[in-house]
Amino acid sequence: MSSDKVRIAVVGAAGAFGMKHLDGLANIPDAEVTVVSGTKPEATQAVAEKYGVPHAVVGYDAVLDRDDVDAVILATPTGMHAAQTQAALAAGKHVQVEIPLADSLADAEATLAAAEASGRVTMVGHTRRFNPSHQWVHNKITAGEFAIQQMDVQTYFFRRTNTNAKGEPRSWTDHLLWHHAAHTVDLFAYQAGRIVQANAIEGPLHPELGIAMDMSIQLKAESGAICTLSLSFNNDGPFGTFFRYIGDTGTYIARYDDLVNGKEEPIDVSQVAVSMNGIELQDREFVAAIREGREPNSSVRQVFDCYRVLGMLQEQLA
Secondary structure, rough: OOOOEEEEEEEEEOHHHHHHHHHHHOOOOEEEEEEEEEEOHHHHHOOOOOOOOOOEEOOOOHOOOOOOOOOOEEOOOOOHHHHHHHHHHHHOOOEEEEOOOOOOOHHHHHHHHHHHHHHOOOOEEHHHHEEEEHHHHHHHHOOOOOEEEEEEEEEEEEOOOOOOOOOEEOOOOOOHHHHHHHHHHHHHHHOOEEEEEEEEEOEEOOOOOEEOOOEEEEEOOOOOOEEEEEEEEEOOOOOEEEEEEEEOOOOOEEEOOOOOOOOOOOOOOOOOOOOOOHHHHHHHHHHHHHHHHHOOOHHHHHHHHHHHHHHHHHHHHO
C-alpha cells in the first residue's frame, strides 16, 4: 500500500450515495478505500467485493478504531451526521459528511466548534459547488462577467413513501428544509453573497411521514439578488433540482452537471474541471485538501451560514 495515498472509509457504503462516492473515488489516484461500513453485513460485503475494498465492517465504532483509516466519508442518515462527524474528529480522522451537516442549528454549531478545534479537514457534501455547470457560472461571476438578479430553483421528487434515490425503503425520513433546501441555500450564498433575508411557507404534513411534502422559500442576498425555491415530494415527473440563473448578461439553466442558456442551447462545460461528475470533483477536493494541509471548498466553516439561514427558516415554520 502506497503511504502517500489518503486511506478512506466509506460509511453507509451500500446506500445510493455511498456507491456514488465509491464510483468517484475509483478515479482518484491519491485515494485508497481501505474499509466500507454498513448496517447489513451481506450488503456491505457485496459492495466491498464489487469495488475491491479489502475490509467490510458492520457499525461505526469498527471504523473509528482502525489505524488504516485517515479519513471517513459519511453517507449515512441525516440524523446521524452531526454526532458521527464529531466522533470521527475526536478519533483524529478527517471527515467529509454528506449534506446536510446537521438537522438543527444547535447541532451545526456544535459540529463547527469540533471542526475548528480538531485541526482536521472537515468538509460537507454541498455538491452544487462542484458540479461543472455551477462552476462555469461561478467562474463568470468571479471574473465580473455575470451578476445574478434572480435564481429560480425547483427541487422535485415523487416520494410519498419512505424510499431512497434508488427507490428502496429506508429507515429514516428525508426533509425538504434541512436536506434538499440546504443545497440551494448554500449555492445561492456561494454565487450571490451572504443571505440577509429569508422567508418560508410549507404545505400540509404527510399523515404517516410527519413531514411537509411541499415548501416555498424566498431568499435575498446582500448583493440585492433574490432566489425563489419551490420544493415538493409530490411532483410526478423528473426527479431532481433544476436551477435557472437570471442575470444581467444572460440566463443559464443548470441540471446537475449539464448547462444550457435561456434558449435551451447547450453550453460546453467539459473543460471546467478534470471530471464531469460533481461527486467525484467533491471527493477530489477532499483528498487534495488533506494532502495539501489546507481548508477545502465546502468546509464546515464555509457552509455554516447556510445552516444559520435554515435555523431561521425552521423558527418561522414552527
